[in-house]
Amino acid sequence: MRTTSEAPVAGPQSVKRAAKAANGSAGRAGSPGHPDLERGAVDVSRLSHSFSQLRVIERLELRVQPGEVVGLVGPSGCGKSTLLELVSGLREPTAGEVAIHGDSRPRARLESCAYMPQRDLLLPWLAAIDNAAVALRNRGASRAAARNAAHPLFERFGLAGFERSRPVELSGGMRQRIAFLRTLLAGKPVLLLDEPFASLDAITRAEMQEWLAGALAAESRTVILVSHDVEEALYLSDRVIVLSPRPARAVAELSAPAPRARPRLEAVTAPGFTTARESALEALVEGAR
Amino acid sequence: MRRWLPPIAIVAVLLGLWQLAANLDVIANALHIEPFLVPSPSDIAQSLWTDRSLLVDNGWVTLQEVIAGFALSVVTGVGFAIALHLSPTLRRAFYPLLVASQTVPIVVVAPILVVWLGFGIGPKLAVIALICFFPITVNTLDGLRSVDPDLLKMMRTLDASRLQTLRRVEAPTALPYFFSGAKIAVAVAVIGAVFGEWAGSSSGLGHLIQQASAQLQTARTFAAVVVLSALAILLFGLLAVLERRVAWWGPAQTRSH
Secondary structure, three states: OOOOOOOOOOOOOOOOHHHHHHHOOOOOOOOOOOOOHHHHOEEEEEEEEEEOOEEEEEEEEEEEOOOOEEEEEOOOOOOHHHHHHHHHOOOOOOEEEEEEOOEOOHHHHHHHEEEEOOOOOOOOOOOHHHHHOHHHHHOOOOHHHHHHHHHHHHHHOOOOOOOOOOHHHOOHHHHHHHHHHHHHHOOOOEEEEEOOOOOOOHHHHHHHHHHHHHHHHHOOOEEEEEEOOHHHHHHHOOEEEEEOOOOEOEEEEEEOOOOOOOOHHHHHHOHHHHHHHHHHHHHHHHHHO | OHHHHHHHHHHHHHHHHHHHHHHOOHHHHHHOOOHHHOOOHHHHHHHHHHOHHHHHHHHHHHHHHHHHHHHHHHHHHHHHHHHHHHOHHHHHHHHHHHHHHOOOOHHHHHHHHHHHHOOOOHHHHHHHHHHHHHHHHHHHHHHHHOOOHHHHHHHHHOOOOHHHHHHHHHHHHHHHHHHHHHHHHHHHHHHHHHHHHHOOOOOOHHHHHHHHHHOOOHHHHHHHHHHHHHHHHHHHHHHHHHHHHHOOOOOOOOOOO
16 A cells, blocks of 8 residues: 655656746656656545535545546535545645655645546637647746647647637537647646536547547546546546445445447447446445435 | 617607707796707707817817826726735725725715815826726626636646736636726716816816806707717727727636536
C-alpha cells in the first residue's frame, strides 16, 4: 500500500510562470502533451467528507496505478463530483487523505490533475484551438506558441480543419472533443473526467466513447472517470468501482473485460462484457439497500 | 425597412393628433391657459430651425459633459465592480453604500456640488457620474459573478491564476452585462447633465431649457428637449453598435442553468 511516506514530494513542479514565459516553453517536465506518467499514482485512504451535517463520502479507499483508467459508477448525487474535487485539490476532505505521487498537499494535487467538467464549458469568444490551449496560455505561453503546441493534437484526433471554428459553430460531440483536448493539453499526469458525455445523445455518446478510447490509447494518462452509465464506465476503464448512494463508499469492484477494445459495439455486446455489466448493475442495486 | 414602419407610424399619428389639438386650441382651452403656451409640433420644428445655432452650441456643451461624465463613471464603475468581485469583504462592506448612493436626491445634491466644485464642468461630471456609475457597477458585478462555478474550478486545475481567470473568463463573460448597464447609464446621463446645469451654469441644454421656460418660450423649451433626446438616442445607438462588435457572444453563454 502506497502512503505519503513512500514517495517524496513531487519536486519542482511549480516552476515560476515568469521563467516559463521567458523561455517560451509551455510545458512542465517535458513537452505539454506528455507528462511524466509515473507521477500519476493516486492514493485515496479513509476519505470522508461532509457538507455541514450532510455526509457525502465515508471512509473511501481507492488506489489508482499510473496510467490506469478507473471508472466510478454510482447513483446520481452520490458524491462522485465531490470526490473528483477532493482528488484534484480543489477541496480538502473532512477526514482521511488524498495523495498523488505520494504528495497530499492541495497545491501539489492541483498541479497534477486536470479536471474536465460535465458540460464542455468552452469559452464562446475563443476559437476551438485557443480553447484547447487555454492551459498553455495560463502558464505563460504566447498565443502562437500555444497554438503550435495544440495543432498536432487536432491533427491526431480527427479535428484538423476545426482549429479556427467558434464553439457555437460546432456540434455537441465536437465541442466535447475540444474540451477533452483542453484537458489533455494541460499536460497533467492525472485526468479527472466528470461524466464527460452525459450531455450528449446516445449515438453521439457511443461515438465519443470510441473516440476517447482511441485518444487514451494514444495518450496514456491516469484517468478517474465518473459516470452514471455502467456500460460507458466498463468500456472505457480498466477497472470499475461501484459506489453506494450518499454517503458514498465502494460496494463492488469489477475489472473490465476488454478495456477500450475497438470496435466498441463488438466489445460491449461480448458475453464477458454483458456479464460484467449485470454484476455492476446488481452491485448498484445492492448498494442502494 | 418594415421593422421601422410601426414606430414611425406611431410617432406620426401622435404628432398629427398633437398638431391638430394645438391648432384647434383644445389643450389650451382644457387647461384654461393662453394658446401660445401650447406649442404645436410645427412650432417646435420651426424653433429647431431658427434657434439652430443656439441649440447646437448648447447641445455641444451638454454632449461634452455627458461624454466626460459617462467616461468617468465607466472607469469608476468597472473599477468598483472588479474590486468588489475580487474581495468578498469589500463587497459586503460597500454594496449597501452603493445602493444608498442611489437614494441621494440628485436635485438636492447638485447645488451643494456647485458650491463645492464651482460653476465649471466639475459639478456636472459629478452629478452624471453619480447617476451613471450605479447601473454600470451593478451590471458588471453581476456579469463577473455569473460565470459557471465548474468553469472556475476547471480553470484552477488548468493552472490559471486569479487574475488570469479574471482576464480570460470572467471579464469576457461580464462584457455583455457591462454594455447593458452602460446603455442604461448613457440614457440617464443626459438627465444628470440637465440637473447639473440647473444647479448653476451659463450654457448647455439644461441651462437653455431653464431660461426658455422662465421666459415662457415653450417652443424653444421643447426644441431643447428634442435635441437632448436625440443626443441620448445617438449615444445609446453608438453603444449598441459597439456592443455588437466587441461583445457579440451575448450574456450567459457559459452558463447553462
